Amino acid sequence: MPQTTLIPLERMQEIAHHAVKKHCNESHPDFEDFVQDVLLGILERQNEYDPSFGKSEISFITTVANQKACNRVLEQRRLNNAITVNRIGCISFQSPTEDAVELDAKGDLACIDESVLFARFFSMLDETDSAVLKLRLAGYSAGEIVGRLGISMN
Numbered sequence: 561m562p563q564t565t566l567i568p569l570e571r572m573q574e575i576a577h578h579a580v581k582k583h584c585n586e587s588h589p590d591f592e593d594f595v596q597d598v599l600l601g602i603l604e605r606q607n608e609y610d611p612s613f614g615k616s617e618i619s620f621i622t623t624v625a626n627q628k629a630c631n632r633v634l635e636q637r638r639l640n641n642a643i644t645v646n647r648i649g650c651i652s653f654q655s656p657t658e659d660a661v662e663l664d665a666k667g668d669l670a671c672i673d674e675s676v677l678f679a680r681f682f683s684m685l686d687e688t689d690s691a692v693l694k695l696r697l698a699g700y701s702a703g704e705i706v707g708r709l710g711i712s713m714n
Contacts, residue, residue, distance in 0.1 A: 565603070565606060566606050566609055566617040566620070566621060567617050567618060567621060571618075572599060572602050572603070572621060573595070573599055575602070575618075575621055575622055575625050576595050576596075576598040576599040576602060576625050577595050578625075579598055579622070579625035579626050579628070579629040580594045580595045580598055580629055582626075582629065583629050583630070583632075583633045584633075594629070594632060597628070597632055598625050598628045598629050598632070601624060601625070601627075601628035602621055602624050602625055602628065605624050606620075606621065606624075609621075631701065635699070688709070688711065691709055692705055692709065692711075695708060695709070
């Protein structure tokens with residue numbers, strides 16, 4: 561039996577399209593994938609709608625679409641940024657070859673494979689921080705992580 565939607569699917573697609581346009585040009589090669597991802601996010605979360613909170617269906621769906629679009633943009637940025645670790649902590653850079661030469665000249669760890677650096681960084685975290693990082697990398701939001709781990713947002 562097909563699941564009913566809060567509002568017509570065509571209207572959900574319009575809302576998803578509008579949310580994506582805030583972050584990505586329609587001529588971008590991944591624009592339609594982005595829209596479909598946001599639409600799936602809406603469909604997955606529509607069962608969370610509770611009219612007792614005083615929000616309309618449209619308002620709820622628009623909020624979900626905007627959150628999903630923002631989360632996807634943040635995830636894409638995270639994937640695009642190479643992360644390396646030096647003796648002081650984390651350094652994020654866009655052009656690994658230029659920065660790696662500069663860091664290597666200082667005797668830092670720039671010439672080591674990123675997976676080794678990440679493993680070293682990860683091993684320095686305490687149990688709670690490592691659990692938070694694992695869940696964040698798995699795609700969970702801050703609210704979901706707090707709920708799963710039973711910790712405060714701070």
